[in-house]
Amino acid sequence: MNAPDLLLLRTAPKAPRTLRWTGAALELLDQTQLPGTVTYRRCTTLEDVRDAIVTLQVRGAPAIGLAAAWGLVLGMAEQDALPAERWGEALEAAAARLRSARPTAVNLAWALGKMLAAVDEQNLSGRAGREALAVHAAFLQEDDERVCATLGAYGASVIADGARILTHCNAGALAVAAWGTATAPMYHLQAQGRRFKVYADETRPVLQGARLTAFELSQAGIDVTLITDSMAAHLMSQREIDLVMVGTDRVTRNGDVVNKIGTLSVALAAKHFGVPFWVACPLSTYDPATLTGQDVPIEERAPEEVTHLGGQRVAAITQVRNPAFDVTPADLVTGGIITEAGIARPPVGDALAALLRP
Amino acid sequence: MNAPDLLLLRTAPKAPRTLRWTGAALELLDQTQLPGTVTYRRCTTLEDVRDAIVTLQVRGAPAIGLAAAWGLVLGMAEQDALPAERWGEALEAAAARLRSARPTAVNLAWALGKMLAAVDEQNLSGRAGREALAVHAAFLQEDDERVCATLGAYGASVIADGARILTHCNAGALAVAAWGTATAPMYHLQAQGRRFKVYADETRPVLQGARLTAFELSQAGIDVTLITDSMAAHLMSQREIDLVMVGTDRVTRNGDVVNKIGTLSVALAAKHFGVPFWVACPLSTYDPATLTGQDVPIEERAPEEVTHLGGQRVAAITQVRNPAFDVTPADLVTGGIITEAGIARPPVGDALAALLRP
Numbered sequence: 001m002n003a004p005d006l007l008l009l010r011t012a013p014k015a016p017r018t019l020r021w022t023g024a025a026l027e028l029l030d031q032t033q034l035p036g037t038v039t040y041r042r043c044t045t046l047e048d049v050r051d052a053i054v055t056l057q058v059r060g061a062p063a064i065g066l067a068a069a070w071g072l073v074l075g076m077a078e079q080d081a082l083p084a085e086r087w088g089e090a091l092e093a094a095a096a097r098l099r100s101a102r103p104t105a106v107n108l109a110w111a112l113g114k115m116l117a118a119v120d121e122q123n124l125s126g127r128a129g130r131e132a133l134a135v136h137a138a139f140l141q142e143d144d145e146r147v148c149a150t151l152g153a154y155g156a157s158v159i160a161d162g163a164r165i166l167t168h169c170n171a172g173a174l175a176v177a178a179w180g181t182a183t184a185p186m187y188h189l190q191a192q193g194r195r196f197k198v199y200a201d202e203t204r205p206v207l208q209g210a211r212l213t214a215f216e217l218s219q220a221g222i223d224v225t226l227i228t229d230s231m232a233a234h235l236m237s238q239r240e241i242d243l244v245m246v247g248t249d250r251v252t253r254n255g256d257v258v259n260k261i262g263t264l265s266v267a268l269a270a271k272h273f274g275v276p277f278w279v280a281c282p283l284s285t286y287d288p289a290t291l292t293g294q295d296v297p298i299e300e301r302a303p304e305e306v307t308h309l310g311g312q313r314v315a316a317i318t319q320v321r322n323p324a325f326d327v328t329p330a331d332l333v334t335g336g337i338i339t340e341a342g343i344a345r346p347p348v349g350d351a352l353a354a355l356l357r358p
Numbered sequence: 359m360n361a362p363d364l365l366l367l368r369t370a371p372k373a374p375r376t377l378r379w380t381g382a383a384l385e386l387l388d389q390t391q392l393p394g395t396v397t398y399r400r401c402t403t404l405e406d407v408r409d410a411i412v413t414l415q416v417r418g419a420p421a422i423g424l425a426a427a428w429g430l431v432l433g434m435a436e437q438d439a440l441p442a443e444r445w446g447e448a449l450e451a452a453a454a455r456l457r458s459a460r461p462t463a464v465n466l467a468w469a470l471g472k473m474l475a476a477v478d479e480q481n482l483s484g485r486a487g488r489e490a491l492a493v494h495a496a497f498l499q500e501d502d503e504r505v506c507a508t509l510g511a512y513g514a515s516v517i518a519d520g521a522r523i524l525t526h527c528n529a530g531a532l533a534v535a536a537w538g539t540a541t542a543p544m545y546h547l548q549a550q551g552r553r554f555k556v557y558a559d560e561t562r563p564v565l566q567g568a569r570l571t572a573f574e575l576s577q578a579g580i581d582v583t584l585i586t587d588s589m590a591a592h593l594m595s596q597r598e599i600d601l602v603m604v605g606t607d608r609v610t611r612n613g614d615v616v617n618k619i620g621t622l623s624v625a626l627a628a629k630h631f632g633v634p635f636w637v638a639c640p641l642s643t644y645d646p647a648t649l650t651g652q653d654v655p656i657e658e659r660a661p662e663e664v665t666h667l668g669g670q671r672v673a674a675i676t677q678v679r680n681p682a683f684d685v686t687p688a689d690l691v692t693g694g695i696i697t698e699a700g701i702a703r704p705p706v707g708d709a710l711a712a713l714l715r716p
Contacts, residue, residue: 035674199679202664204562204586207672210665215674226678228562228664230587230620234656234684237622262588264595268626298592306560306586307568309667314565316393316573320584321557326592 013187014220015173015180018063019070019141026070030057031174035215046075046094053101053108060175061249062144065111068098069137072115073130080127087125091116111140144177147282150340152184155245155280158335158343159185161195163242166232168201169260170212171247171280181247181280183217185338190222198224199241201232203260205305205322229262233269243335244270244277251279251286251337255330255349256293261323267332277328278335279348286339286352293327300324371545372578373531373538376421377428377499384428388415389532393573404433404452411459411466418533419607420502423469426456427495430473431488438485445483449474469498502535505640508698510542513603513638516693516701517543519553521600524590526559527618528570529605529638539605539638541575543696548580556582557599559590561618563663563680587620591627601693602628602635609637609644609695613688613707614651619681625690635686636693637706644697644710651685658682 016038020027026049027040041057043049049071052058058067075094082090095112102108118136119129159165171182179187189196198217203209210226217224227235235241244266250258257263257279270277290296301322307315330348337344337352344351374396378385384407385398399415401407407429410416416425433452440448453470460466476494477487517523529540537545547554556575561567568584575582585593593599602624608616615621615637628635648654659680665673688706695702695710702709 036671201588202562202673204560204588210673212674218675218677224675224677226664226673226675227680228587228619230559230562230623231679231681231684233623233626234619234681235679237685261586261592265588265591265623265627268591268630269623271630272626306584309672310670312668312670313394314667315560315568315584316570317576317582317584319576319582321589321593322585323589323592326589327595 013173013179014190015178015183015187015216016219017178018058018060018174019066019177021070021138021141026067026074028052028058028067029174031059031212032057035211038219043071044074046071046097049074050098050101053098060170061105061107062176063174064102064105065107066137066141066144066177068101068108069111069115069140071098072112073133073137076130076133080130082126084125087129091119091129114140141177145179147340148176148179148181148184151181151280151282151338152179152188154340154343155185155278155338156188156192156194158278158338159189159194159196159243164197164199164240166199166201166235166241166244166266167213168209168229168244168246168263168266169203170208170216172213172216174212174216180216181282182245183213184280185245186217186222187220190220196223198222199232199235200224200226201229201262201266202226203262204229208260229265232266236269236273236275241275244275246279248279248281248285249325250290250296251281251348251352252290252292252296253288253349253353254292255333255337255344255347255352257328257330257333257337258293258296258325259328261326264326264328267328271332271334276335277333278338279333280338283339283341283352283355286356288353288356293329296325296327298323298325298327371531371537372548373536373541373545373574374577375536376416376418376532377424377535379428379496379499384425384432386410386416386425387532389417389570390415393569401429402432404429404455407432408456408459411456418528419463419465420534421532422460422463423465424495424499424502424535426459426466427469427473427498429456430470431492431495434488434491438488440484442483445487449477449487472498499535503537505698506534506537506539506542509539509638509640509696510537510546512698512701513543513636513696514546514550514552516636516696517547517554517601522555522557522598524557524559524593524599524602524624525571526567526587526602526604526621526624527561528566528574530571530574532570532574538574539640540603541571542638543603544575544580545578548578554581556580557590557593558582558584559587559620559624560584561620562587566618587623590624594627594631594633599633602633604637606637606639606643607683608648608654609639609706609710610648610650610654611646611707611711612650613691613695613702613705613710615686615688615691615695616651616654616683617686619684622684622686625686629690629692634693635691636696637691638696641697641699641710641713644714646711646714651687654683654685656681656683656685
């Protein structure tokens with residue numbers, strides 16, 4: 001394993017930026033308009049940012065957390081003159097207001113907690129407090145970017161020239177500050193001028209692959225071909241896929257991978273046809289407190305995601321199942337799990353635990 | 359193996375009828391209006407029938423063949439007075455006109471060939487010829503129905519009480535005269551008052567599962583739940599599927615099964631989780647002249663099927679792959695292949711060849 005090319009880490013990928021802080025406003029790529037229209041929403045107040053989170057204009061756990069961090073900075077503007085205690089109360093109220101945008105989003109609460117801790121530890125308030133918040137929001141954003149860039153460099157190092165890569169859902173730059181997770185190795189390959197090709201599963205029911213992954217990769221000038229989820233196994237049977245690269249929402253202690261519904265299908269086909277199956281994620285995604293994937297409750301979402309498309313009904317019936325995630329058992333992760341701390345090779349559970357040790 | 363319950367063979371399933379011959383007209387269920395509207399097109403001329411075929415109001419290889427057979431009967435109405443030679447010429451012209459509706463549809467040409475042979479062998483023309491055509495069209499329709507009903511009875515005999523059955527695409531009553539192939543065992547179970555439950559894959563890109571299978575089973579009062587193709591493996595991992603039952607377009611000599619794209623994915627998941635994988639088809643679907651599934655060219659269809667839904671664009675890009683079929687290798691057909699001549703158990707290629715022998 002070569003160390004990541006640090007020069008490349010400073011090269012921003014060509015994908016559209018999800019968030020841009022201008023010094024006075026947070027500009028958010030409006031993901032509800034994708035892929036039809038590329039437009040940025042300029043948020044100058046906390047309520048602007050909160051509304052963007054509520055209406056899903058910004059999505060992806062890390063991106064939501066970062067948007068909220070900047071939302072807190074905006075919320076504390078023109079509060080510099082408050083006395084320390086009132087300033088602290090205003091900060092707590094602002095954080096609570098942002099947290100209520102999506103009460104179940106772990107990363108949103110986590111990012112806001114980090115922001116509050118940053119001023120709390122130094123007992124800051126007023127202008128000094130506001131400036132510390134802005135510094136910390138920038139730090140969180142840069143940290144997210146650095147983690148993705150680093151794991152992308154590791155990921156690129158395991159991909160042969162000319163590879164045909166299959167990905168599922170959107171573990172892309174649009175969900176984070178930059179680079180993405182599963183897409184980070186692709187942006188690295190591109191920056192290195194390497195030849196490769198991507199197949200993107202459309203990812204029913206919500207079509208994140210068709211709408212987001214296909215969008216960001218094509219915008220970046222990467223050769224990307226869209227397929228339905230049902231075509232992945234066929235392409236593997238025809239030896240048209242060299243490796244699978246996906247993201248994940250959570251990896252359990254034993255190395256089971258919880259990810260978007262349909263990942264398990266892809267992993268089973270990859271195993272059958274001898275196609276290496278890789279997962280790319282920040283090490284923070286590893287959750288050793290949960291033993292196996294079977295211990296993770298699988299959320300069932302609204303039936304309309306399956307029965308309707310773009311407001312239009314496509315199905316004859318309303319009785320549907322709609323699990324949002326599935327569990328890919330650790331032994332199907334035949335390539336490994338790529339993190340910013342290095343690559344966990346099979347058995348991936350043990351290898352991740354080793355990477356976590358100081 | 360019990361012999362099929364012959365009493366049940368005379369019970370029509372509760373699914374909507376695809377074709378109805380009234381004596382003066384052919385009524386066709388307009389499948390382009392499904393699932394929104396259940397309406398029959400009344401065809402009183404050959405051109406009516408041809409138009410229904412061209413516009414896909416009738417679909418499914420057997421149903422198209424039967425519609426064309428009745429179209430020929432309608433085309434020869436009011437031609438009784440023609441002298442024998444002119445009558446024969448008119449018949450040929452009518453058949454050619456119907457054949458041109460879908461020049462690549464094997465079953466359409468096959469059915470018309472059978473119709474011509476029926477009058478040719480007996481050297482019939484005029485009124486006697488027309489009556490022979492009507493008798494033969496009815497025979498073809500009844501034969502199709504008998505074959506499906508019989509294989510359905512065989513299929514029902516291998517399904518345990520309370521079974522949860524997964525199916526892919528529409529190998530249903532809507533594609534044939536009645537019963538369907540993969541659905542025929544379900545209609546038999548229903549007629550027997552047995553308990554069971556069906557999961558229907560939506561079957562991207564054309565959504566035959568969501569639009570047709572879900573429609574016909576729910577219309578018949580069968581408990582059917584719709585899922586996306588990407589959810590089948592997850593449900594199997596949760597032990598919520600007891601068996602898979604699909605149709606097929608062609609079975610090659612070695613027992614490979616060519617069927618709608620996505621079937622291979624389902625078969626791989628079924629193999630992994632120990633779920634029996636069954637195929638239901640007329641014995642005529644067995645093609646011993648083709649050695650393996652790899653010898654069957656896989657049609658790639660228009661990109662718009664993937665990028666658009668109901669005329670609405672859903673994808674960010676236009677570069678897509680759209681193979682219409684895939685090949686499930688014989689060793690993944692772990693249940694067997696159910697035909698009107700009996701059940702071919704693994705190794706299914708050898709067993710089908712044995713069923714074919716007189």
